[in-house]
Amino acid sequence: MPSITPRITRRQLLLAASAGALAPAHAQTASSGWAAIEQAARGQTVYWNAWGGSAQTNNYIQWVAQQVSSLHAITLQHVKITDTADVVKRVRAEKTAGRGAGEGTVDLVWINGENFAAMKREGLLFGPYAEALPHFRWVDTEGKPTTQNDFSVPTDGMESPWGMAQFTLFADSKRLPQSPQSMQALLALARSQPGRITHPRLPDFHGTTFIKQALVEFAPDRQALARPVTDAALAAQTTALWPFLDALRPHLWRAGRQFPQNAAAVRQMMADGELLLAITFNPNEAANEIAAKRLPSSVVSWQFEKGTIGNTHFVAIPYNARAKPAAQVVANFLLSPAAQARKADIAHWGDPTVLDIPRLPAADRALFQTGALPGLVRKPAPTLPEPHASWVDPIEKEWTRRYGV
Template structure:
C-alpha cells in the first residue's frame, strides 16, 4: 500500500452513482437509501497509507453529495481491536455501537461471524453486487475458506507477489525450491517480515501450501492432529531456509515496507507484497527503480479478497450499506484500481459491465506490474492463523 505521486481526477457521470437498471426500482433498496440520508457512518479502516486515506476521503465526499450520507474514517492500526470493541459493546448490551462499517477479512471476520457480531446478510442485496465476479474470483464468496454468506461485501483483491530489480536479479526464483537455492547462493540477501505481521504470516502460509501436496485439511477448521501433520514439513522447510536469510534468520524485519526499502537500498535482493500493483506504485512514486519487476510463483500464490462488514449493533446500518454499495460501483472500483490513486485490483467482472463502465478500467500496463498472473491459491481456513503464528514465535521468535 503506497503513496501516489499524482491525483487522477475521475469524472463521475450521473449513471456512475445510480444502481444498475434492474435495481433502480427496487423498493427495498429505495427504503435503505431514504433511511440512510442524514446518517453518519463511522468507517473503521486501516489508516496507515496516505493514498488509501485519500481514496476513502474522496469516496466519502461522493456519497455525501449523492446520498446525504456522511462518512467519518476512523483510522485503525489493528482490526482485531475493532472486533474486540464490537464484542465488548454487544456484551454490555449497547445497541447503538460505535462502529458502522469495518474493513475486514480472515480471522477477524471468522471471529465476528462465529460470535454473532455481524449485521446481515446484506452484501448480495446491494445493487452494485450484480457486477461482482463470483465465478472468476471465488474468494469473493469465501473469506479464508469461510463462506461469507452475505455477511460482508467484497471490496478488493490481493495476491502474494514478489519483486526484484531485474538488473541485479535477471532470473528471480519462481518456486519454493528455487527460493531456497537462491537464498543459499545469496546468503543474507533474502528475508521476510516477522509474523504476526500480515505479510510475514502470509509467507509462512505460502510455504505451508507449497509443502503439502494434499491441501484438503488446510481448508477445514484446524485440529491439533491436522496442525501437527501439515506443519511438520513446513518447519523442516523453514529450518532449511532460515540460516541463509538476512542475519541468518535470527532477526526479521517488522513489515513488508521495511523489506521493500532494504531491497531498494540494495541490502536485499527480493521483497514481497500482497498487492500485485505495489511495485508499479513505488516506481511511479520514484521510490523504486523502473527496472524492478513483480512476479508470482509459477504454480500460484495465496490470493484473497478483502471485505466490508457491518456490525450487528451499527447505528447507521443503512448508511453503511449505501457507502458499501458505492465502493462496489464501477466508478469507485475503477478509481481504486488506478495505479495513480491506489492500485487495488477490482472485485468486479469487467465483462458484466456496460461498455462505458468497462472503459474506465482500460489502462496500459505500467513498469513494475505483474506480466503474467499466476493462479491464486485460496487461503487456508482462518482458524489456522493463530496456531501458526504462535508456533512460529515459539520456534523462531527469540
Template structure:
C-alpha cells in the same frame, strides 16, 4: 501524521460521546426498500475502521470515495486508521458492555477477523442481499460465500481480489525466482538480502502458508482444514523455514513486525525483496516515492495465493442506512475502476465483466497494466485455522528452534 492524529482524536471524541448514559438506537433498515435507504442516508456521517498503513489506499478513500459519497448522496465519510485486531478488540469490549451505539459503521476485514467477528456476534448481520450492486455488478465467485473456511451468510461483501507477489530491486536480483524452491536457493546464495514479516502480520503469515502449499503433494490436501496433514507434515514446514533462517537479514534473529517495516527495509536497500497481496502494489508505491523507480514485480509460477478482502458492518453501527449506501457505492463499476488506478491504490476488482459496458471494460484493461501473476497459478486462500497454527508454532519452532 496530522491526518492520523486528527483521525484518532475524532475517534476519541466519538467514543466519549457514545459512552454516555444513553445509547441512541440506530435506524431500522430491515423493512426499507433501496430508495428509502438512500433517502434515509442523506445528510448522515459514517465512519470506516480500516488499516491505514498504505498511502495509496488512504488516498483512494480520502480523495475519491469520500468526495463521491458527499456529492452523490450527501454522506460524510470519515476514515479511522487502525489495525483490524485493534478495532475488533474494541468491538468486543462494546459488545460485552452492551453498547449499541457504536463509533463506526463500516469495517475493512479479512478472513481471520471475519471469523472472530461472526463467532463473537460483533457483526451487523445479513446485509449483502440489500445491496443492488451485489446482484448487478459483483462477480458471483465462490468468495462471496466462503472466506477462509467461514460461511459468509451475507454478513460481508467482497471489496477487492488480489494475488500474492514479490517486489524486487533488479540491481540486487539478476534473475528473480519464480518458484518457492528457486526463492530458497536464491536466499542461500545471497545471504542477508531477504526476510519476511513476523507471522502475526497477515503478509508474513501468508508467506508461510505458501510453504505449506509447497510441502503438500496436492493443493487439494489443504483446501479444507486438515489437522491430520499438519500432524504428518508440520515438522517439514518448520524445517524448511529453519533452513532459511541463518541466511536471512540479520541471520533471522529479528523479523519486521509489519509489512510497512518490511517495505521500509526494501526501500532503504537493506533487503532485495519485499512482498504482499496485490500484484500491482509497487506501482502506487513507486508513484509516491516510497519504492525505488527501478522496482519490478514477479509472481510465483509454482502457485500464488489469491486473497479477497471484504467490507462488513459492526453490530452497533449508528448509521446503518448510510453504511449500506457507502458500501454499495464501493462495489459499483465507477468505484472499482477508480480503485484500479495505480496513482491511488492500483488494486484488483471484484466485478463481473459480463455486466459491464464496453467503455468500462476498456477502462479496466487500460488501468490493469502488466499481468505479473498468471490467473491459472492462483491458490485458494487457506482456512483461518491454518493462520492460527502458524502463529502458535512459528516462534517456538522457527525463531527459537534449532
C-alpha cells in the same frame, strides 16, 4: 496484470450511484427496498473503521467520503486503526455490555480472514446484506470465488467484497535477473546469496502470508487446509513446513536472528540493495512505487508459476451499527464501477478490482483502460486459496516459539 486508468466524469459518478436502483438484481432491490434504504441513509454519519497506515488508502477513503456526501448526503468518518482485531474486541465488548441495535460505535469495518471468522461465529455482524446491494451483480463471483469465500469461510452475504489481493514478489532485475518460481527455488537462492532475503516478523500480516505460502506449497493434503484446524491436522500438514523453515533460517538476513517489522521495511531494504527481493499482497505495488519514483523502472513483479495465495478484502457492518442504511449505501458505492476503477488506478491506489469488467456496460468498461507499465505482473499465476482462518493463530504461535526469539 495490466494497469488501470479511469476516466470518470461527474455525470458518470451520478449514473454509477443510481444504476442499482434502475436495474436491480435481487429481490430486495427489485421492489422499493433499496430506495427506502437510500432515503433512510440521508443525513446519517458512518464511522468506518479502516486501516490508516497508507497515504494512498487514506486519500482514497477521503475521496469516497466526498462522493457519498455529494450523492447521498452521508457523512463518512474514517476511524484510522492499526489492527482490525481491536475493532473485533470493541464490538465484542459492546455485545457483552448489552449494547444492542443502534447502540454501537462502529458502522462499517474493513475486514477479512480470522477477524471476519470471529465476528461471524460470535454473531457480531449485521446481515446478510451484501448480495442485495445493487452493484453486487457486477462482482466476478465465478472468476474470483474468494469474493464469497473468505479464508475458506463462506461469507453468506455478511460482508461485501471491496478489493483483490495475491501474494507477489518483486525485485530489481539488474540485481536479480532470474526470479525464483517456488519456495524451494527461494531456498536455493538464499543459500547462494546468504543474508539477502528475509520476510517480516510474525504476526505481521505479510510475514504470516509468507509462511502460509510455504505451508500451502508443502502441505501433503491442501484440502485439509480448507477445513478448521485440529491438532492432528496441524501436525500432519506441517511435516515439511518446519524443516523447510529450519533450512531457510540460517541463510536469511542476519541469519534469521532478527526480522524486519513490516513489508515496508523489507521494500526499503530491497530498494537500498541490502535485500534481493520484497514481498507484497498487492500485485500493483511495485508499479505504484515506480510511478511515485520510489523504485527504479528496472523492478519487476512476479508470482510463483504454480500459483500463490490470494484473497479478497471486504467491508462488514456490525450487528449494533447506528447507521445501517448509510453503511449499506457506502458499501454499494464502493462496488460501483466508478469507485472500483479509481481504486484500481495506480495513480490513486492500484488495488485490483472485484468486478467482472467484461460484463460491465460499455460506458462502465470504458472507465477501465489497460496498458503496460513498469513493475506490473506480466504473467499472473493461479490464485491458491487461503487456509481456513483458524490456521493462522496456531501457525503464528508455533513460528514464534521456534524462531521468534
